Amino acid sequence: MSAEASTLYVSARPILTDTDARLRRAAEPVAALDDAVVHDAAALAATLSAFRRRHGYGRAIAAPQIGIARRMLALDLGAGPIVLVNPEITWRSDETFELWDDCFSVPDRLVRVRRHRSISLDYRDAQFRRRRWERLPSDLAELLQHEIDHLDGVLMTDRAAGPDSIRPMSERARLVDAQRPAHRLSLDRIVEASHRIDPAFVQSPQFVSAPLSQALNCTLMLKVETVNPIRSFKGRGADYFVARRVDAGDRRALICASAGNFGQALACAGSKYDIPVVVFAARNANALKIERMRALGADVRLEGADFDAAKDAARLLARAVGTDLVEDGLAPAISEGAGTIALELLARDDAYDAVVVPLGNGALINGMARWIKAVSPATRVVGVVASGATAMAESWRAGRSIERARTDTIADGIAVRVPVREALADMQGLVDDVLAVDDDVLIDAMRRVHAHHGLVIEPAGAAGLAALIAHAPLFAQQRVATVLAGGNLTAPQVRCWLVG
16 A cells, blocks of 8 residues: 555654654664555655645655654655655765755744755655656755654754844745745646546556567557547547637637647647637648648648748638647647556556657647656656757757757657756656667557557657667666557558558
8 A cells, every 4th residue: 555545544643843852863864664664655655745734735754743753754845645665865066055944843933044955865655666766856955854854863953044034934935935945737637638638538558568678678568649530649638628718718729839739639629618629730741640630630731841831821720810820739728638648557557667759849848747746756858859849958958949940850749859947847857868769760669569569650650669669778677657648640651650
């Protein structure tokens, strides 16, 4: 039984304050997962949940704060409590910074402390599986340093930095809340989306591929997003976006640009709600995708030499008719709809070392990463671009938008040359790495999944698997998941890439 599930049966405990001598004792390591440890973990999670319900905030609590002398802490990053057992800092950045800190056990004061900008952790999860959490962003690094101090019998008041370093709790909103980053994508809306998205798109198949696992020296879970009316994950985000727009009373025409899959998704959702859809696509767009967009009722207009040129034309029309351009990667609801893939992937409480996904405009990776990092923060989220379309990778590394004059790849679904700035910002603190793959490896990945599982996957949809092939040593002996994100190929493409 997980600690979160056990909170249904275990009561919250009182939180000790700084006058209690038990807070000054170092906690003992947990030697094994027995019934007593499971019960204490559940009590810790229940106490954190109760505090959050009562006060509206609270991200973590350490076991000594409720009188349990074990090296355990509970963490709630917005999707429910998770328990870290025997956390140990394995690396600290040289860079430090000061911040105002608060603590359940020092309820009347704020303290300015100095923390390392980043740390890495080893710990065991609630099932006592060994996990490694690398290079935490600063907001989580400072939080975990605070909680591990509790395990060592150290209070934040011991870390007071400089004069005037203690302030009353009444200044919390100004000194604490204002410094903590808020994210554009909502975990609550990802949960809502999982219940609202058309059933045709949710609960997609996922399974461990034995032949691919053996070939790649890892345990590989495939999440198949092609068994739906449009053969793509895009139906999730489009359906949720249009549903929320209709809820708000907005029934204006939907105008977008697409390489084909998002256009199909928006056309499908528009048809469901009887809203007209106009899709701009490049003049050389996939003929099958164009045909299917039109079959779904979209007004498809071919403009420009590539996707981003088509987007410029779509933006001009949206301005002319007085509506908003529906931009994949920009609208939060589209990313939140894609986030339901991660919700399903992690629902079995599997411990993934990495989740590897295609990176186009960012809706897929950002929605998934938002959920993954709240439920399994040690899981690395890795994006994959085509070697001939690296604008998103370069922009993510630079921390600013870098545009390219052209792209050169068969993977039209991730052939981005003008990044969405908001999507780049969403990636910060959530995405751990971005890898590039050549077109020949994309074809290899498509052929392997077709040969072993009979699945027709397009180049962009196979990018995650391609990265596992091209960069196999990075994932050796690990438990990894990837999304097969789309499967729209023309008959000549099937003959060329899968049969030839």
